[in-house]
């Protein structure tokens with residue numbers, strides 16, 4: 157016999173708590189990248205000239221396009237949330253799809269950017285890397301590691317949004333209970349935010 | 363099915379029938395109390411494995427030269443021992459076991475904020491632990507870097523470093539999620555009427571710890587990821603051959619690992635702060651000072667990591683500054699010791715086992731803490747750096763501190779957790795044996811450390827033999843005491859006499875509910891006191 161008490165706990169729901177939890181988790185992600193930004197600043201201070209030359213080799217255009225793509229996707233996911241709050245399920249679903257599409261565009265762009273580097277023999281552990289000057293080498297090490305880790309977060313964010321998409325579709329996220337969509341959107345903003353830091357650090361500051 | 367769904371009959375959480383039966387009702391439990399026990403069983407198993415490895419090292423050190431193992435085996439042993447003890451025993455230890463069990467109860471909540479996340483953390487913990495243990499048995503041999511994984515050795519040695527660091531990363535993730543869960547629990551789940559300053563002090567300690575877990579662990583996470591990337595793809599961060607800087611690794615590592623020692627010791631202080639007032643039947647002295655000193659330790663603890671690196675190549679200014687901060691962080695710890703002792707003053711002291719363990723804790727912690735000051739001052743540190751003085755110091759803090767606090771906690775709360783009592787006389791005897799064993803084991807290491815016995819060496823000059831021999835004898839006594847205590851506890855938990863709801867005449871919330879508690883802890887209305895320790 158199932159007692160009433162069990163179901164009570166499992167249905168326990170506290171939206172404020174979930175949101176606070178998500179914010180705290182986002183802090184930890186920021187700190188994770190914060191560690192990398194710290195390493196970046198230290199090496200940049202040590203090898204300013206090398207970092208300057210190396211950053212010229214990145215294409216600002218591709219970086220800028222990706223920035224716009226991500227900013228746009230942040231907007232669409234925020235709109236999806238608003239749509240959900242206004243009980244417009246169809247619009248919300250569409251906007252989530254657009255967000256996912258933007259994420260895909262970002263990754264394809266990244267793929268070509270990395271591909272070009274690989275093509276020139278520039279990848280971790282390559283013979284060319286070993287010949288570079290110390291600061292150069294560190295710059296590209298950081299470049300691959302930071303953008304790689306960020307791309308990984310994009311993929312995690314996409315998986316999260318896909319789950320959210322299906323939950324909206326089957327109605328388990330609805331206009332009175334949407335904290336999962338809200339948390340998914342928060343996470344997506346985080347991914348966007350990190351890129352907003354990465355872009356100037358890697359592409360713009362010279 | 364009856365219709366009276368509102369009438370709740372008392373069923374203890376141990377007997378409660380949920381969705382699953384048998385083993386599954388445990389490993390898929392979302393009840394914070396069951397998860398606490400799951401953690402306890404896993405951690406206890408690792409602790410005994412770790413302790414036996416420690417004892418093996420002690421046997422190797424009983425005489426100079428190769429005694430029972432080769433040098434490389436010894437390297438593997440101190441690494442495994444360190445990794446198990448640090449990442450799998452003392453970091454999760456008190457908060458995952460007693461934090462899980464008693465944090466919700468002490469603040470009048472039915473469970474933690476995210477019960478399923480809690481279960482998930484346990485599974486991640488088990489997965490990480492399995493990886494860590496597995497790294498010992500892989501073809502390339504056990505990692506031999508020490509638990510600190512210093513680069514560039516860790517980026518070049520042929521042993522299974524990747525698996526071990528991945529394990530540490532995963533364990534860190536589990537720690538973050540537990541911390542996050544507890545933070546939200548404290549903020550959102552306190553019973554109506556319970557303000558922050560009405561909380562007992564164990565929740566305060568867990569709360570401060572959770573902040574450290576959340577804020578410090580990502581740093582070691584990224585550091586370990588960088589190390590793994592360096593080994594896998596040759597991305598150079600730390601190895602000078604790849605352009606990197608090994609000292610940077612040490613900085614990043616200690617930015618986490620110094621705060622991590624507070625992850626270990628803060629909950630221990632919290633436990634002692636619960637036990638002392640109960641067994642003196644006195645209001646805790648300086649409630650606010652204790653609560654806030656937890657936060658102060660958590661805060662200042664972030665700024666002292668450099669004291670591990672006085673000899674690694676830091677500027678003179680950095681060294682004196684880190685030294686100054688280290689002395690400052692000792693102040694809140696000392697405040698707590700004074701508070702405990704003042705609480706005892708004029709109390710009606712009842713020397714039951716939990717209190718005896720708490721006294722042992724205070725004694726050992728004072729030795730560990732004051733030798734910490736010797737290490738915090740630059741001049742003396744350079745003398746004893748990387749000698750067995752260090753080994754003695756951190757065992758006094760983490761084993762004498764966190765370890766004995768764990769024993770105190772289990773003796774204090776076992777009647778509540780299992781609803782049974784253990785044999786008090788045997789528990790006292792176990793405490794005394796362990797106390798003697800402990801000091802015999804580690805005190806000589808202070809002496810030979812000052813004389814120059816290096817740490818992490820499997821061989822030594824003949825002049826250190828007496829010290830090592832005494833130390834090994836102490837190790838045997840200690841292990842004997844450990845098993846003696848364990849057997850007494852297991853017997854008590856399984857067949858001991860039934861415990862009343864409030865065996866110690868305690869005043870905090872856990873003693874207002876039946877032993878063992880029911881699934882939702884509070885079936886009946888309960889009283890939230892303005893001062894949780896309102897004796898007399």
Ligand code: HEM
Nearest residue numbers: 413416417419420444447508509760761765817818819837
């Ligand atoms: C709470 C319990 C314990 C904790 C947390 C702990 C922790 C540690 C740590 C972190 C190390 C450092 C490894 C390194 O230098 O990389 C270590 C070393 C060692 N431990 Fe323990 N330990 C505990 C109990 C024991 C016990 C019970 C024994 C012996 C019976 C023991 C004997 C040793 C020995 C011989 C070393 C090697 C020291 C060296 O050469 O560096 N430990 N322990």
Ligand SMILES: [Cu+2]
Nearest residue numbers: 620667669670
């Ligand atoms: Cu430290």
